[in-house]
Amino acid sequence: MLPGIDLSADDLKVFIQEVDGLLELLDEDIIRLEQEATNEELLQEIFRAAHTLKGSSGMIGYQAMADLTHKMEDLLDRVRKGTLAVTPGLVDALLMSLDGLKELRDDLAAGQETSLDVAPIVAALQAAAEGDGPTEAASDAPSLDALVADPAIAARIEASTAAGVPLLRVHIELAPDTEWASVRSFQVLNELSARGELIISAPTMQDIEEERASHTLEALLATATATDDIEGAVGAVSDVASVTLSPWDGPREAAPAAPTPLADAKAASKPEARAADGGREGGPRVEALSQTVRIDVERLDALMNMVGELVIDRTRFAQVSRSLQSRYKEDEQVRILNETSLHISKVIDELQQSMMAVRMLPVGVLFSKFPRLVRDLARSMGKPVSFVVEGEGTEIDRSVIEEIKDPLVHLIRNAVDHGIESPEDRKAAGKPETATVRLAALHGQGQILITLTDDGQGIDATKIREAAINKGVVTAEAAARLSDQEAVELIFAPGFSTAKQTTEVSGRGVGMDIVRSKIEELSGSVEVSTRPGEGTTFLLRLPLTLATVRGLLVESGGTVYAIPLAYVQEILRMETDELHSVGGRPAMRRRDDAMSVLNLSDVLLGGERPDGSSEPSEYVIVVRTGESDADRPVAITVDALIDQQEIVVKSLSGYLGRARGIAGASILGDGQVALIVDVPSLMKAAQSAASAAQPLKFERPERMAS
Amino acid sequence: MMERVTDGERQLVVFDLAGESYGVEINAVREIIRMQEVTHVPDSPGYVEGVMNLRGSVIPVVDLRRRFGLAVTEATADSRVVVVDISGEGIGVIVDAVTEVLRISEASVSPTSTVITTEDSFYIEGIAKLDDRLLILLDIERALAEQVEELTAATRAMAA
Numbered sequence: 001m002l003p004g005i006d007l008s009a010d011d012l013k014v015f016i017q018e019v020d021g022l023l024e025l026l027d028e029d030i031i032r033l034e035q036e037a038t039n040e041e042l043l044q045e046i047f048r049a050a051h052t053l054k055g056s057s058g059m060i061g062y063q064a065m066a067d068l069t070h071k072m073e074d075l076l077d078r079v080r081k082g083t084l085a086v087t088p089g090l091v092d093a094l095l096m097s098l099d100g101l102k103e104l105r106d107d108l109a110a111g112q113e114t115s116l117d118v119a120p121i122v123a124a125l126q127a128a129a130e131g132d133g134p135t136e137a138a139s140d141a142p143s144l145d146a147l148v149a150d151p152a153i154a155a156r157i158e159a160s161t162a163a164g165v166p167l168l169r170v171h172i173e174l175a176p177d178t179e180w181a182s183v184r185s186f187q188v189l190n191e192l193s194a195r196g197e198l199i200i201s202a203p204t205m206q207d208i209e210e211e212r213a214s215h216t217l218e219a220l221l222a223t224a225t226a227t228d229d230i231e232g233a234v235g236a237v238s239d240v241a242s243v244t245l246s247p248w249d250g251p252r253e254a255a256p257a258a259p260t261p262l263a264d265a266k267a268a269s270k271p272e273a274r275a276a277d278g279g280r281e282g283g284p285r286v287e288a289l290s291q292t293v294r295i296d297v298e299r300l301d302a303l304m305n306m307v308g309e310l311v312i313d314r315t316r317f318a319q320v321s322r323s324l325q326s327r328y329k330e331d332e333q334v335r336i337l338n339e340t341s342l343h344i345s346k347v348i349d350e351l352q353q354s355m356m357a358v359r360m361l362p363v364g365v366l367f368s369k370f371p372r373l374v375r376d377l378a379r380s381m382g383k384p385v386s387f388v389v390e391g392e393g394t395e396i397d398r399s400v401i402e403e404i405k406d407p408l409v410h411l412i413r414n415a416v417d418h419g420i421e422s423p424e425d426r427k428a429a430g431k432p433e434t435a436t437v438r439l440a441a442l443h444g445q446g447q448i449l450i451t452l453t454d455d456g457q458g459i460d461a462t463k464i465r466e467a468a469i470n471k472g473v474v475t476a477e478a479a480a481r482l483s484d485q486e487a488v489e490l491i492f493a494p495g496f497s498t499a500k501q502t503t504e505v506s507g508r509g510v511g512m513d514i515v516r517s518k519i520e521e522l523s524g525s526v527e528v529s530t531r532p533g534e535g536t537t538f539l540l541r542l543p544l545t546l547a548t549v550r551g552l553l554v555e556s557g558g559t560v561y562a563i564p565l566a567y568v569q570e571i572l573r574m575e576t577d578e579l580h581s582v583g584g585r586p587a588m589r590r591r592d593d594a595m596s597v598l599n600l601s602d603v604l605l606g607g608e609r610p611d612g613s614s615e616p617s618e619y620v621i622v623v624r625t626g627e628s629d630a631d632r633p634v635a636i637t638v639d640a641l642i643d644q645q646e647i648v649v650k651s652l653s654g655y656l657g658r659a660r661g662i663a664g665a666s667i668l669g670d671g672q673v674a675l676i677v678d679v680p681s682l683m684k685a686a687q688s689a690a691s692a693a694q695p696l697k698f699e700r701p702e703r704m705a706s
Numbered sequence: 707m708m709e710r711v712t713d714g715e716r717q718l719v720v721f722d723l724a725g726e727s728y729g730v731e732i733n734a735v736r737e738i739i740r741m742q743e744v745t746h747v748p749d750s751p752g753y754v755e756g757v758m759n760l761r762g763s764v765i766p767v768v769d770l771r772r773r774f775g776l777a778v779t780e781a782t783a784d785s786r787v788v789v790v791d792i793s794g795e796g797i798g799v800i801v802d803a804v805t806e807v808l809r810i811s812e813a814s815v816s817p818t819s820t821v822i823t824t825e826d827s828f829y830i831e832g833i834a835k836l837d838d839r840l841l842i843l844l845d846i847e848r849a850l851a852e853q854v855e856e857l858t859a860a861t862r863a864m865a866a
Contacts, residue, residue: 309762559746604748650764652757653795655850656750665745665757665764673745673757673764 007060012108015060019105022049023098030094031371035386035434037086046094047076053101065104068118071125072097078129088379093128097121144169144202144218145251156199157248160222165197167248168227170234172217178239182213187237189219195230196223220248297399300359307348307355308648308667314348315669317341359399359545363441363448364392366401370412374437377416384423384433385416390440396448397545403522404450404542407515411452411538412437414512419456419536429533431455447524447566448542455535459528461487471495488530492516522546523564523663525625525680541566549649551666553642553674554621557601560674561638562647562666563621567679569633571641572620588635590622597635603682604661625680634683649676714812720841721788721801724776728801729808729834729841736789736796738804741781758798760789767798768850790846797850808841810834815843 007015029046036042050072057065072094078084100121107114147153160167170192174184185208192198201219203212223230227245234243321341328334367389378385420426420435427433438453461484468474468490479487490496494513519526524542543549543566551562552571579597580587586597597620619641624633647666652659663678718729719738744756744767753773757764767787771778784803789796815832829849834841 305762312762605746652747652764653766653797655766655792655795655797656747656754656757658749659747660749662748667759667762667764671759672743673759675745675747675757 011060015056016105016109018056019053019101022053023102023105025049026098026101028368028371030091030098031375031387033086033094034088034091034375040080043076043080047073047080050076062104062108064114064116064118065101065108068097068100068104068121071122075125075129084129087128090128093121093124096124144200144220147200147202147204148220148251150200153200156197156222157220160197160199165222165224167199168196168221168223168230169246169248170217170219170221170230171242171244171246172219172234172240173242174215174217175239175241176215178215180239181215182208184237184239185213185217188217188234188240191233191237192219192221192230195225195233196221297402300355301399304355304359304648307352310348311352311648312667312669312671314345316671318345356545356548359397360395361398361401362392363394363396363401363450364389366405366408367392367439367441369405370408370439373409374412374416377413381416382423383416383420383435385420386434386436388436388438390438391442394441394443394448395544396441396542399546400448400522400542400544403518404540407518407526407540408439408450408452410512410515412439415452415454415456415536419454421457425457429457443544448544450540450542451537452540453535453537458532458534458536459488459491459530460532461485464488464490468493468496485529488528491528492526520680523549523678523680546649548646549666549676550644551647551674551676552621552644553668554600554619554638555640555642556599556638557605559601560642560668560672561600561604562674562676563623563636564663564676564679565644567623567625569622569624572622574618574620574637588620590633590635593633595622595633595635597637598682599637600677604677623679623683625683636682647674647676716810716812716815718808718810718841718843719788719804720806720808721786722803722805723770723774723801727805727839727841729810729843730788730790730846732807734790734846736791739787739789739798741785741787741800755800758787760796760798763796765789765796765798767800769800770849771800771802773849790850792847792850799846799850810836810841 026046026049029042029049033039033042033046050069054066054069054073057063057069075084075090075093079086079090084090100116100118103116104114104118107116148157157167172185172188174181178184185203186205189198189201189205189208192201199220199222201208201217203214203217207213221230231243231245234240318341321338324334325338371387371389374385374387378387415437420437421429421431423433426435436453436455439450440453441448441450443449465474465479465482465487468487469476469479473490473493473496474482482490491512492515494511496511496513516526519540519542522542523546524540527539527541528536529539530536543564549562550565552565552568553560553562555561580589580594587594588597589595619638621636621638622633623636647668649664649666651664652662661678661682662675664676665673666676668674717732719732719735720727720729722728739760742758744758746756747754747766750756750766753768755767755769755772758767769778779802781800782802785800786804787798787800788804789798814836815834817832829845829851831843831845834843
């Protein structure tokens with residue numbers, strides 16, 4: 001137990017839980033405060049949280065936390081009373097305090113004395129209270145710990161590690177009275193570059209060249225040079241007050257994303273302490289107290305697979321048991337066997353449900369990472385943005401959550417970077433200067449729907465056409481034939497990027513085509529709708545889980561197929577007089593619309609029916625992949641409907657070739673393998689056939705991953 | 707207890723296909739099962755019969771007769787699926803019958819090149835002369851390799 005803290009292990013746990021709840025609340029509220037500076041209720045909530053934290057930490061004698069929250073409370077009280085305005089600087093100071101509180105909490109949970117010096121944070125709060133907030137220029141420079149999160153930087157770090165080159169964290173303090181911070185920083189970086197590979201520095205070389213240096217400089221250097229030599233060389237630069245070298249131990253968790261000069265002061269106050277316990281980051285902390293276990297998703301998948309096998313065996317077991325019972329009605333042992341079989345069935349059902357539940361997470365665990373991303377982006381680009389999140393409680397399979405993070409980050413970056421106009425342009429267009437970006441999730445039709453909406457300039461179909469022609473994505477003739485919606489969809493074409501210039505934010509080599517293919521890999525889809533001048537919405541449709549799918553089992557050409565129910569709009573009985581011929585191709589009238597008609601096994605097998613039958617199909621399944629006008633429904637005819645059930649998705653071996661039109665396989669209750677129909681690729685085949693009046697063929701060069 | 711295979715010896719799974727006896731290294735074989743229902747997969751290579759359920763896994767199944775360009779016949783009660791391990795993946799191979807597990811001496815094997823040099827012999831490792839018959843030793847990995855183009859190239863390289 002820490003000195004001065006008088007608490008039993010149980011009480012400590014309760015305290016930590018309370019702190020966690022309040023920190024989570026503050027995390028969201030402080031970001032919101034920046035947008036809703038005048039929201040009194042919100043201010044009250046933040047104030048109360050700080051107040052409660054102060055009281056609780058004071059009671060258990062955790063002085064550092066009590067001091068910090070006391071200062072926060074003072075500051076918030078003044079904001080509450082209206083004597084202090086909410087400024088970005090003030091929010092920065094609050095965020096910095098929050099990061100400090102998180103560190104204090106972690107140290108307490110790990111049962112170790114904190115190395116955090118709260119004085120600089122308290123000073124920052126003080127400064128914010130005096131309206132002497134950090135300057136814009138400095139806060140634009142992200143910290144070293146924020147910069148290393150960049151994939152390009154991370155890759156270089158990995159490369160050095162792999163090559164066995166030691167990585168050093170270099171921390172430089174310049175004399176406080178130097179008037180040449182930029183020049184000296186530049187000199188220091190030159191010295192470092194001469195002695196190894198300078199991976200990244202904070203401030204970056206570019207910041208320094210633009211005179212945005214501060215009195216603290218941090219750098220990450222991959223070098224085999226002796227630390228003494230580096231220290232000597234850097235120390236010889238004029239105005240360098242101190243040089244601290246420590247082995248790189250990864251980014252520091254509590255690092256503020258946008259450090260202010262005050263944050264630098266905080267960092268400066270503790271490099272020694274950091275260096276002394278460099279291994280601390282990986283040490284026992286939060287988990288020690290929580291009742292949760294972290295599990296690799298692969299292990300969950302393996303468990304899920306086994307449950308899937310049990311489900312199949314259960315059906316067989318029940319069948320055998322039933323037939324035994326009808327044969328030996330009076331036998332006591334058979335009766336017991338039957339009862340046991342029923343019980344096992346029930347347990348397996350529950351096991352399957354629980355396994356599914358274990359894999360589900362509220363999408364909020366992902367969404368909660370975005371407000372800070374938007375805030376930092378918005379500030380770095382000088383565009384005021386209000387970020388609204390809805391439906392955080394929507395549950396989705398964790399494997400899906402992991403897969404959609406990058407696509408969402410890309411869409412959000414795009415929205416802020418390209419979607420939203422500069423404040424001046426917005427003003428000129430008669431829009432509020434503060435733009436709104438809305439991220440929402442909801443369940444619908446066995447899918448999860450995620451929308452990202454901005455109220456920016458929208459996507460100009462004409463400009464897209466021009467750009468696509470210039471980049472050779474389409475010919476001028478083809479572009480002229482496209483409707484505006486189709487033209488806008490060109491943003492998803494490979495090799496297309498609308499950015500006139502690649503900015504630091506979105507120029508990361510990830511295009512919209514990657515976003516689309518990533519989502520389609522998950523058996524999902526992306527749609528875009530835009531109104532020039534009013535904004536753009538991206539709609540992502542995703543399966544709730546990748547492990548199972550609700551499927552409609554049908555028979556076509558003697559084979560059983562599963563059609564994911566998410567795509568099924570309605571099921572009709574075939575009436576021969578409804579069949580028409582449009583342009584030589586079968587079509588069906590449905591209300592006021594004509595739909596293409598495909599026979600499932602014909603389109604999959606290219607006309608050959610394994611059972612040689614030519615009987616007209618009995619049933620019509622109307623499928624559709626999306627709601628937009630471009631996604632027209634298609635009628636698929638099948639010979640028989642079998643069942644509708646939850647099926648476990650198995651991927652197909654690459655040995656089977658492309659297997660176009662097939663998304664995977666599943667094992668049915670009787671042990672038979674049913675193929676899962678890849679509806680989007682089937683539809684694409686149908687559409688290209690309809691538009692070009694040519695034999696059905698698949699457009700996609702490769703089979704969709706299952 | 708399994709006997710140890712000494713140096714200069716090979717242990718083979720022997721199966722029949724269109725009247726010939728073939729041998730595959732026992733280490734390449736995961737298991738041998740009875741014929742099962744096979745689901746045809748559209749747009750897969752012609753020699754792939756489809757997929758089947760192997761205790762909860764879906765594995766591809768190849769009809770070796772089709773693969774070798776032999777007349778395809780209906781499955782009989784003797785038909786078996788030899789599940790082989792190709793780079794960690796299980797692939798089912800349909801054969802007419804599995805007859806025995808055999809131990810042969812390395813000395814009885816003649817390398818292919820001295821026996822036959824046809825275009826398709828790239829997947830034949832050699833011929834083993836037993837007392838009263840010949841056994842074709844299959845390199846099952848090559849016999850099942852996906853890209854036919856690649857194989858032809860490999861054959862040419864061998865011929866050169």
